Amino acid sequence: MSDIIHLLPDNVANQIAAGEVIQRPASCLKELVENSLDAGATHIRIVVLNGGRELLQVIDNGKGMSPADVRMAFERHATSKISQASDLFQLRTMGFRGEALASICAVAHVEVYTRRPEDEMGTRLEIEGSTVVNQEFAQCPVGTNIRVKNLFYNVPARRRFLKTDQTELRNIITEYHRIALVYPQVQFTLVNNDEVISDLPRCSTKQRIEAIFGHASKPFTGNLVDVMANTELVNIHGFIGKPEMSAKNSQQYFFVNGRYMRHPYFHKAILTAYSGLLAADHTPSYFIYFDIQPDAIDVNIHPTKTEIKFVDEQAIFQILLATVREALGKFNIAPSLDFTLETQIDMPAMPQQPTTIAMPRLQVDPNYNPFKQTSYPRNVSAGWEQLYPAAPVEQHAIQVEQPLFILPEVNEQTPLIQWQNKYILLPAESGLMMVHQHRVHVAILYQELLKQFDMQQGASQSLLFPEVLELSYEDVLTMQSLMDDLQAIGFAMDQLSPTAFTITAVPSQLGAVNPCETLLQVVHQVQDTGSNATQQWRETMAIALADRMAIPMGKSLSDAEMRDLLMRFYENQASQYLTNGQTIFTIITPDEVQKRF
Ligand code: ADP
Numbered sequence: 248m249s250d251i252i253h254l255l256p257d258n259v260a261n262q263i264a265a266g267e268v269i270q271r272p273a274s275c276l277k278e279l280v281e282n283s284l285d286a287g288a289t290h291i292r293i294v295v296l297n298g299g300r301e302l303l304q305v306i307d308n309g310k311g312m313s314p315a316d317v318r319m320a321f322e323r324h325a326t327s328k329i330s331q332a333s334d335l336f337q338l339r340t341m342g343f344r345g346e347a348l349a350s351i352c353a354v355a356h357v358e359v360y361t362r363r364p365e366d367e368m369g370t371r372l373e374i375e376g377s378t379v380v381n382q383e384f385a386q387c388p389v390g391t392n393i394r395v396k397n398l399f400y401n402v403p404a405r406r407r408f409l410k411t412d413q414t415e416l417r418n419i420i421t422e423y424h425r426i427a428l429v430y431p432q433v434q435f436t437l438v439n440n441d442e443v444i445s446d447l448p449r450c451s452t453k454q455r456i457e458a459i460f461g462h463a464s465k466p467f468t469g470n471l472v473d474v475m476a477n478t479e480l481v482n483i484h485g486f487i488g489k490p491e492m493s494a495k496n497s498q499q500y501f502f503v504n505g506r507y508m509r510h511p512y513f514h515k516a517i518l519t520a521y522s523g524l525l526a527a528d529h530t531p532s533y534f535i536y537f538d539i540q541p542d543a544i545d546v547n548i549h550p551t552k553t554e555i556k557f558v559d560e561q562a563i564f565q566i567l568l569a570t571v572r573e574a575l576g577k578f579n580i581a582p583s584l585d586f587t588l589e590t591q592i593d594m595p596a597m598p599q600q601p602t603t604i605a606m607p608r609l610q611v612d613p614n615y616n617p618f619k620q621t622s623y624p625r626n627v628s629a630g631w632e633q634l635y636p637a638a639p640v641e642q643h644a645i646q647v648e649q650p651l652f653i654l655p656e657v658n659e660q661t662p663l664i665q666w667q668n669k670y671i672l673l674p675a676e677s678g679l680m681m682v683h684q685h686r687v688h689v690a691i692l693y694q695e696l697l698k699q700f701d702m703q704q705g706a707s708q709s710l711l712f713p714e715v716l717e718l719s720y721e722d723v724l725t726m727q728s729l730m731d732d733l734q735a736i737g738f739a740m741d742q743l744s745p746t747a748f749t750i751t752a753v754p755s756q757l758g759a760v761n762p763c764e765t766l767l768q769v770v771h772q773v774q775d776t777g778s779n780a781t782q783q784w785r786e787t788m789a790i791a792l793a794d795r796m797a798i799p800m801g802k803s804l805s806d807a808e809m810r811d812l813l814m815r816f817y818e819n820q821a822s823q824y825l826t827n828g829q830t831i832f833t834i835i836t837p838d839e840v841q842k843r844f
């Protein structure tokens with residue numbers, strides 16, 4: 248017997264281990280649903296109360312457990328999925344560590360009903376903080392029904408660490424989508440606070456993608472291109488979004504052997520394949536499923552980690568790049584240009600030796616750009632981003648060093664010229680100032696909107712005919728968190744149904760710009776930038792709204808309008824760049840002009 252060292256009681260050890268596997272309701276849900284899938288369920292129903300902290304319930308029609316097994320299932324390292332170390336290298340199930348249920352029951356009140364098809368009676372088991380408090384026979388359908396109540400009831404620090412119900416629900420939905428996208432053959436139902444928020448019938452992968460992401464603006468329907476490659480090393484299948492599809496709310500999903508993963512290196516392969524096809528700040532949507540021998544990836548994946556290591560990353564990079572390029576090339580209507588792909592690939596450095604892979608020969612037009620513009624004016628509501636040719640990425644670095652200009656003065660007498668209906672020219676002693684008319688307005692509106700968020704007095708204009716905005720459930724959650732700020736700047740709306748709002752008034756500066764499209768863009772931009780602090784999302788919203796509201800390029804301006812723009816710009820700080828790095832004005836100095844003569 249040692250003096251001060253002793254073994255921890257099981258329930259304490261489980262509670263500590265739970266911290267790793269079960270971090271929040273969403274991770275608990277993931278484990279439960281994966282178990283249902285491993286049990287062969289074809290219908291999985293998920294019930295959530297208050298962001299999952301009060302209740303998380305998963306009901307499946309899988310193979311169920313015997314009375315002895317269900318009791319075992321909650322022991323640590325109890326699993327039916329592997330029995331020896333070598334099994335790890337042939338893994339085809341989602342779970343294998345036998346940790347999830349033990350962890351969950353250490354930090355929650357758990358109640359299970361389960362029955363195998365061959366048994367007449369099922370079992371009911373009740374566990375509180377790793378202790379079985381009740382086990383009895385029970386009448387129940389075939390399958391398993393697990394209720395996890397009061398998550399972290401005995402770990403106050405964890406419980407405090409949870410975010411708002413809305414955020415936890417959003418995490419749950421994210422996890423739900425990651426799983427539902429892999430199992431289109433399984434029906435999923437998600438019920439939140441007694442309301443069915445998602446019901447996904449059995450269907451094809453493509454239909455599943457459309458069912459999940461097709462809601463609001465239907466961006467995916469008819470816009471997905473098939474991707475397919477079967478090689479000795481890996482099989483790849485899936486879908487990519489056409490380049491011209493609105494990429495503001497792009498969705499990016501990689502899966503390997505049925506498991507969601509993040510893979511920045513493979514992401515780079517896809518971006519490379521799309522290079523030249525997308526507008527500056529757009530990213531492509533993709534849903535790519537890799538099928539690979541389990542021993543070609545790192546199997547000892549931590550349950551909560553989504554980054555997965557491949558043995559042959561570089562070779563797979565090339566296969567993926569070629570496959571996506573081919574898919575884009577096939578659909579590309581532009582006249583094809585034969586070029587050898589091998590010389591064009593710009594591969595980020597990887598530590599391993601490259602593996603040579605025979606490339607499919609592709610017909611791709613490298614200059615094809617669906618966003619290429621011909622002439623102004625353009626339809627503003629078509630999306631402000633299309634007003635600009637692809638901006639070089641380096642622009643974002645500019646802000647650091649601003650050249651010291653002496654700004655020419657603007658007063659009632661200053662002569663102003665509008666050039667090409669795009670720029671305002673302003674001759675002065677210090678030089679010839681050229682101002683981008685759209686961006687200068689964006690800069691002004693951006694500052695004004697930021698002030699209005701604080702002062703809550705944005706001028707509002709009622710709509711003659713209220714507009715109805717349809718959103719996906721995920722978007723609704725984002726919308727709800729932005730609601731106060733949107734009202735502060737002049738939007739007025741009511742929630743019509745769980746997923747629809749009526750817009751009755753808009754900020755006066757919005758003018759004739761379509762309010763639904765604008766709000767959708769704002770919601771998606773906030774999601775894309777992952778803004779979750781008030782100041783962050785205000786900035787994101789302000790720049791998105793300002794871009795929509797600002798005078799378009801190509802619009803003819805009166806002398807008074809130009810003067811007003813410049814004077815308002817000067818009242819603010821008159822910085823040379825927008826927060827996204829775009830140049831607002833430039834000055835050609837007398838020296839530069841002199842050199843030309
Ligand atoms: P793992 O999934 O890693 O094996 P878990 O702790 O998640 O570990 O589950 C332990 C065991 O309980 C599983 O191996 C499985 O045999 C059984 N089990 C868990 N959930 C279900 C379910 N929904 N249906 C049938 N069996 C289940």
Ligand code: MG
Nearest residue numbers: 278282342347
């Ligand atoms: Mg499991």
